[in-house]
Amino acid sequence: MTTGRVHSWDLSTGVDGPGTRFVLFLSGCPLRCQYCANPDTWHLRDGRESEADAVLAEIGRYRSFITAAGGGVTITGGEPLLQPAFTAEVLHRCRELGLHTALDTSGFLGARATDRLLADTDLVLLDIKVFDIAAYRALTGGDLAPTLTFATRLSRLGKPIRLRYVLVPGRTDDEAAVDGLAAFAAGLGTVECVDVLPFHKLGAAKYEALGIPFPLCHSPTPPAELVERVRGQFREHGLRAY
Secondary structure, X not given: OOEEEEEEXXXXXXXXXXXXXXXXXXXXXXXXXXXXXXXXXXXXXXXXXXXXXXXXXXXXXXXXXXXXXXXEEEEEOOOHHHOHHHHHHHHHHHHHOOOEEEEEXXXXXXXXXXXXXXXXXXXXXXXXXOOOHHHHHHHHOOOOHHHXXXXXXHHHHOOOEEEEEEEOOOOOOOHHHHHHHHHHHHXXXXXXXXXXXXXXXXXXXXXXXXXXXXXXXXXOOOOHHHHHHHHHHHHHOOOOEO
């Protein structure tokens, strides 16, 4: 019986893929993004052990509703590829139910995604944090290269990508870096759109509750003109950006 560590689940519309979706949050993440809104998902121990059967039973309760709403199932976290076998099992069984599937990942652990897992994934929500090696390490504690390798692999497989980019003033707004990412994304050929997500502090209370300093507590949220400038840079490369 395949088991995994599940943090929680929710229903969302228009944020985690097309339509109304059952969003499954898995526990555990290898990165420590400074703007992370969910520090309560960092560790595997933060979740409860769940069998795939139990997860599918929960999804089944909403199957008719999410299908009628043009949605599906999105697996996120944390980082779902930290638990590749469990993620693959849930995706496969959702596809057997005829549900649209999406994988929300940083791509940092993309090498753990088997071809079968990706074959059962209709859409990848790929979070590329910043397009600069030094800035990526400073922002996340990890390396950029695995994510770019994963993105290239998705392109080769013809897998649809929805690029997600969190805009943090002073950290991810460098014009040259944004332009480099836009050119890279356009070259993949399978990026359906880019979600430019303004940095927010909605997770600050979670840090306080956990007794963890929030690294960006004094960072400003991006002004509207900066958000539009970055979206415009992606559009200049022929990409749809929102």
